Amino acid sequence: FINSLFLSTWWTCVLAVGFMTCVYGQKLTPASAGQSLTSTIQGTKVNTVQEYSASEIQFKAKYTAEDSIRFDRVRNIVYLYGKAHVIYGDYELDADHISIDQTNNTMFGKGSIDPKTNRYRGKPIFKQKDSDPVITDSLFFNYKTGKGKSYGTSSTEGEGYLQAKQFKKNEFDDGFFKNGVYTTCNQSHPHFGIRISRGIVDQKKIVAGPLYLEVEDVPAPLALPFGVFPKKNERSSGLIFPSVTEDASRGFLVKDLGYYFSFSDYWDLAVKGSIYSKGSYMGDAAARYEKRYKHSGNFLLSYASTNDPSLVEGTRAAVPAKDFRIHWRHKQRPEANPGTIFSASVDAGSSGYAQRTAAGGTYDVTQITQNTLRSSITYDKDLGVFNLTTGLTHEQDLLKRTISLTLPSFSLNLVNQVFPFNKIGPAGQQKWYQKIGFNYTMDGINSINTTDELLFKSGGLSKFQNGIRHNIPINLSLNAFKYFQVSPKVTYTERWYTQSIRKTYMGGTTPTIATDNVPGFSRVNDYSFGVGVSTQLFGRVNFKKGNIVAIRHVMKPSVSLNYTPDFGSDKFGYYRPIENAPADVNGKIPRYATFEQSPYTGPTSGRVVSLGFGLNNNIEAKRKA
Secondary structure, eight states, X not given: OHHHHHHOHHHHHHHHHHHHHHHHHHHHOGGGGTOOOOSOEESOXXXXXXXXXXXXXXXXXXXXXSSEEEEETTTTEEEEEEEEEEEETTEEEEEEEEEEETTTTEEEEEOEEOTTTOOEEOOOXXXXXXXXXXXXXXXXXXXXXXXXEEEXXXXXXXXXXXXXXEEXXXXXXXXXXXXXXXESXXXXXXXXXXXXXXXXXXXXXXXXXXXXXXXXXXXXXXXXXXXXXXXXXXXXXXEEOOEEEEETTTEEEEEEEEEEEEXXXXXXXXXXXXXXXXXXXXXXXXXXXXXTTTEEEEEEEEEEEEOOTTSOTTSTTOOOXXXXXXXXXXXXXXXXXXXEEEEEEEEEEOTTHHHHHHHHHTOOHHHHTOOEEEXXXXXXXXXXXXXXXXXXXXXXXXXXXXXXXXXXXXXXXESXXXXXXXXXXXXXXXXXXGGOEEOOXXXXXXXXXXXXXXXXXXXXXXXXXXXXXXXXXXXXOEEETTTEEEEEEEEEEEXXXXXXXXXXXXXXXXXXXXXXXXXXXXXXXXXXXXEEEEOOEEEEEEOSSSSEXXXXXXXXXXXXXXXXXXXTSTTTOSEEEOBTOOOOTTSOXXXXXXXXXXXXXXXXXXXXXXXXXXXXXXXXXXEOO
């Protein structure tokens, strides 16, 4: 029965007529695709135009327009007005006016004349897949075959720009153009370029000819019958062409002549140099690096030799000024190395670099007027029990020409407080000595405050001041008389230095005190004792009427007592009398601390006993629900 049914001529005719009717209706009746169209739809609309064949969908487009959308049912054309946008497969088109001819499978885009400015606006912008967008005056495109033609085209080709009055594209993605210009100038009307009569563009190269050089619309007496311009989508090493300009004080400038090195997909390097006609020159090396999901950054090293235009060349005073600048940025992704963080922000250099070189030839007003340079490099590491933090800092005053360096500083801290006598095993009632706990912190620093002239001279680096400080607080918390909290504590601090000072009285008509640095390891320690007592007092008032249910008052009084011994006595040796100094009116010789110029403040001279009181009040109210 089934075979006879499908072999029947009558049933075959019925199915064919019905199927063709459905196809014809889908093609000519947009409402069958779920659209509700009127002759003119105001506002922004999103629609889907579909065309079906006997086997599959051949066309599916999504379009919008800011002004209006009009549908011509007779000719099967959709008109989009005002910032129109169409997406069809891998193709994307933006223009002020777009028309979609569904019968011939074509799209047309163009701009419009602004009635206020009388300028051509809303030029078509065409993009395909991952290629660079193409800007044209008008565009005609067959979205089924991939062929198209445009007028007044401008596109990016490799490291340059290609402009053509006419441009055609075939189904193999090859382009053909007439009356074009290839240039590295990014202006709409380039100042220079290679004028091309005809050319072909494919994925790897541009073949053109005849061609000649043109500068400021003036043809140069140099022409070639044909030329081949390589066009690579990936980065590659190559020569960096310079630009020519002029500086009022340093003369003509050949700027940024250099070479670009593409070492890998992860980092590259550009080395460039500039030279002035009056003898000044500068160069820089700029590197970029990035590894996805790990880190990224950039590094710039600049050097300049600048002649002072106010001085006479050839004289002893006319010595070129040597300047440099270092710029480094590094950022690490948090997920790259959990528990470890490294970051860098470095901006350092000689004080006159920005002013003498006009910010490296950029004439950036912000850099030229900048008065302070700062740098910071940090490294944090979670060591489990300890946490390590290290850093290098730099601050430079360009006006005073002073520099403050910290190379490096570090801090090592215990993450949690340690209870050495606490019982390990099943929890139970603690003994008083099991509540004794301590912490530990170690800090280190190596710093210098000087000028940029003295920093790198002989003996400049020996003026660094350094030290290490250890701090161990020991505390205990006990309950006394049921209602009181007693907290005794002991704090021990020790400092390590690599040098100390000695002071000598120098007599004469103008008495002075000479200070000498004595190298060598020295340690200074101090300790203090303290105890605190605190308790809590509670008061509550209940209300039977109103919205307030109750008010509670909590008072937390506390008393503390602290004691520090006299570390200025001779038995500790931290303070010394000034050598050869005369006694004062009380018969005492002035004394000084041997560590007073060290980075960490040492113990104080004299016994210290302090008594403190505190009272904390907290009032709370409860309202009815």
